[in-house]
Amino acid sequence: MAGKIDPVLPVVVGVVQVAGSMGAQHVQLSMADLGRAPLDWWGYVLLLVGPLAIAVRRRAPVAALVVTLVSTCLYLLWNFAYGPVFVSPVIALFTAVVCGHRRAAWLGAGAFFLFIVIYAGWLIPHPRGWFHDTAFAAFLLLTMTVSEVVRIRRERLAERERVAREEARRQASEERLTMAQELHDVLAHNISLIHVQASTALHLLDEHPEQARTALATIKQASKDVLTEMRGVLSLLREGAPRSPTAGLDRLDELTERSGLPVTVTVSGAVRPLAAGTDRAGYRIVQEALTNVTRHAPGAAVTIRISYGSRELGITVEDDGAGAQPAISGLGSGNGIPGMRERAAALGGSLTAGPMPGGGFRVDAVLPLPDLTRDPK
Template sequence: MSTAEPTVGARVRRVALPAVLMVVTIAGSFGASRNAHDRRPADWIMVVLLVIGAGALYWLRSRPVAVMWVTVVSTLVYMLREYPYGPVIFSFVIAVFTVIRTGHRLAGWLGLVALYAGHVLGRLVLNINQQGVYQVLLVGTCFVVLGFLAELFRGHRERVAAANKTKREAELRRAGEERLRIAQELHDVVAHHISLINVQASTALHLVDRQPEQAAPALAAIKDASKEALVELRSIVGVLRQSDEAAPRQPVAGLDGLDQLISRTSMAGLEVHAIIRGEPRPLPTGLDRAAFRIIQESLTNVVRHAKAKEATVRIQYGEESLVVQVDDDGTALVGPPKDGNGIVGMRERATALGGTLTTTRTPTGSLRVTATLPF
């Protein structure tokens, strides 16, 4: 039932225009014939022409150009038969206006020229009482004005459509950027916590048989890391929820959580030192989150790949930017560092804020990550 109502409403609206126009043109033409003694009296042919012109508008949306040519012919025949002047032109005006407004510009202007030229030449061929030059020019001017008005509306419609398209593209672009941000958040959270769990699980397996009493701290660390991962994951996924149900939330990750991050990482066997220079101050949310995630991902890479015992996090609060640097004392390597998914994600975070991120080898061969994030 609900699906049939829009169809019925659309049909009613589609019928309303031609039906109303039939009544108006027929009544107006019969009214004009009472005082038009020099014109052909109203007859059944006049009614048929008016019905054809108005009735054709039923198909105006689906076949606008064809409907316009029907109104051109019916209106031209009406005028050449010298029926009384009246609202006969209404059907043609609506049709040609719609044709030009919907983008069929050439067809619309041809319709205007065809009706005007057909009327002028038809009167010459049929030897009908000729109009004065003033009247001919006046009619032509009215047709030109009609065409330009239709062009104005067409231009306005195209501008509105272009603005809506630009708006939709901007919304899609913002949605894509948001999906990328969430994907980065998920990657950083999962990689960090799973790395810590993996290291602690390896330690627990190594100690469970030989020194079971020392396996407890590793298992406790696994519990804490998995709990923290679940909380962060639920917080991030909560952004995607569309229902009114309250999603679990926690404060947005930022440098306020640096001590907790260092504590969790130290439990995985990596001793982390933090050195802060400059005057710490509140940071924009995006910059604060990016700095924290870069440090988190850098430490994750150290735990997973560097075989290091110590790492140093340096944070420099400058006048125009925040500089984050992470070093480790891992295995000496040669050659430029390779960009994995983690480094690519960190670089994208820095670039999104107008900053830079570089990865270099220290004199000892370990990896150094340096991010410059402008305020």
């Protein structure tokens, strides 16, 4: 995690650098032509500066890189044993690249290479040749290449996770919008129905109590249905909650019977199972159309035509406009027709709605279906 101090790696690197340098100096001190000096307190301090710096490499990668490179250069200038002192610079360069400080890392690597070339060519008793410089350049280039590969891989993984999170948020937003639309349709239809039946019951209560009883029974059933459908929609919020059957055109008879309107339903074409989204959209379009009739022309005769084509599902809902009661006021205009259009458009279909020349209102929707004429192979 960025900004966190890692105590384990610095200790391991410190032990490796100190122990490895002590072992290296036993060999190098016996070779007089190398001109190496034995480790003293200053040498041990310089060996430990690098590990201490990489302890904060994630919190301050550039500062850790500078301190590590400087301490390593000082160590070499004092002619101490030539050995694992380079472990700290490698880790510091790697961390700087991975953390996004690529320019500082490449500049640091270039400056360190120039120092080694000058040091090995002019500052030691027996200068090294081009082979030493080439080998060290290859070593630095390998370190930087590995660092860049790791950085690119991490960035790709982070981008993939970010895209996945955004996709999850988008799907959650779409699901919430769908649930809100479902709740709107359920509540609008059933509350309109309850309002109409309650008005009817109040009107008939004194003169025709037996008819008022029928209206009250319809109100009871409508309130029960709206609670059931609301539980079905809201249960989707709870993982693993039981789901009620999805509203579909197979429940059209229940819907028309519950509406309390004189409804005639005709179905043509080859009836077949529909995709869940298409089935639900068809049901909700009919439901919203009946709700509008209930609001604006209560008691009007309604004709529903469902047509199954080879490539599309046609839904037509017409009323004659001859409502037995005045339109209901106080329920607001709502978003019924725009909502129906959105449902149809979301599936790639279309919907038109408007008054008919001879009176009444018509809703005509077309929803796409899989092509039955296409070869399934």
